[in-house]
Amino acid sequence: MSETEPSVLCNLITTILYLIPLTVALLVIPFKLISDTRRKSNTIGFFHPYCNAGGGGERVLWAAIRTMQKKYPNHKYYVYSGDTDATKEQILLKARQRFGIELDPTNIEFIYLNWRSLVEAHHYKHFTMLFQALAGLALALEAWCRLVPEIFIDSMGYPLSLPAFRMAGSKVVAYVHYPTISCDMLDVVESRQETFNNSSTIAQSNLLSWAKLAYYRLFALLYWLAGKAAHVVMVNGSWTQRHITSIWSRRDVSIVYPPCDVEAFLNIESVAETLLEETKTVRLLSVGQIRPEKNHKLQLEVLADVKEPLKKKGYKVELCIAGGCRNEEDQERVKSLKKEAKEMGIDEQLVWQLNVPYEDLVAELSKALISIHTMHNEHFGISVVEAMAASTVILSNDSGGPKMDIVKDFEGHCVGYLSITREEYAETILKIVEEGKRKRDDIRKWARKSLTRFGENAFETHWNNQIEKVL
């Protein structure tokens, strides 16, 4: 009798082994057949459930649709949107008012999705990444029920929508702003560092840390599989490219910078050289929210370091800190910075312009000789781009977006400076002041020229080059 027991187990395993392919076949084959009959040719679907949000991601969406409407006017454009409370006219009006992007209303339609609330993070206390990804899949399936397009473009980062539409036979394009999981996150858990996210108990406990790592790994595997499904992958900058290239292990990840609107900044008339010549004032400017990672403290230290050397050369120095204070913590930070400035004896050299209107910011930019930026590993740094457009000489931390994307020699010409330590920042400021107007004008000229890389024309060319691969 005892011999039958292994055979029961064997039967069970065999049954399961048969069941898996059977279930897959039962689900996937009909899915494929139905998709094939429903797929509409000459249609392009943008999966962007929050299309009416008015943020940076939406600028990319509308700019992309506009350039495609120009180049392929006979295609039909669809946007899967969860903004069920906004009509097509309202959404297009907002795109025009917010970004100045005019779309042809005759060949764009909105497909409204009712399940968007599923993807909102606050529903999921635990395993947020995983549940959000699955919710994204559910939302993609709702989209699939409404329309199977010839080309499917995920411009918001719902990774599991990619394999779903790949299986449905669409050509799949991903535009990634931000990787859902990054190698940094894996490293952090692995080395059990205590970072902003990991509570100290998790970092200390081996088991929990191991479990969390296993979960991240599992998710990374899922994410990797999803990434394989895309025909074309675009990212918004070098930082994202580095991560996506390694997590999705693909070599064909292209950078398509979001179109930056720097026109207004390019028109700012700089008076910094006049100020320097007539009043012997070196004006420094720092633009950015008063957040801890912006490292304003370093700016004060640098100011203290350059004050005396500049005085010896006959210059006064002023640092203007312009930026937003979002909440009470920011206010507290300003208070403590002011206190430190007093202790360092530089409070008279400081000018605060907090939460000021746009015109005042423009006035500050026009007066500034040097813009200083001290955040470490910023992903991009739109304020760096704006400062360069406004003819200030940029001095930024040698890391992140400023290093990889923005403050890079352009056609062999210097466009600004990068520094790492407090001493280096101070030295570079003295150097910029010493090297004279001619050299600074040269830097300004090339800096402004280099910004065409982030302009609308560059975006259109690069976007179309990528899309051509599937059209």
Ligand SMILES: *[C@@H]1O[C@H](CO)[C@@H](O)[C@H](O)[C@H]1NC(C)=O
């Ligand atoms: C890319 O998107 C991320 C997330 O929204 C953002 O932090 C980053 O600044 C963007 N990069 C560029 C080049 O705009």
Ligand SMILES: *[C@@H]1O[C@H](CO)[C@@H](O)[C@H](O)[C@H]1NC(C)=O
């Ligand atoms: C911390 O959590 C936020 C939100 O979930 C995420 O964007 C960020 O990348 C996380 N950072 C780290 C270091 O894990």
Ligand SMILES: *[C@@H]1O[C@H](CO)[C@@H](O)[C@H](O)[C@H]1NC(C)=O
């Ligand atoms: C600037 O970047 C370097 C290297 O990327 C980093 O080590 C350093 O701490 C940063 N400096 C500041 C002041 O944030």
Ligand SMILES: CC(=O)N[C@H]1CO[C@H](CO)[C@@H](O)[C@@H]1O
């Ligand atoms: C989101 C989260 O878990 N944050 C925690 C990360 O770790 C720090 C330090 O232990 C805690 O204070 C945070 O609450």
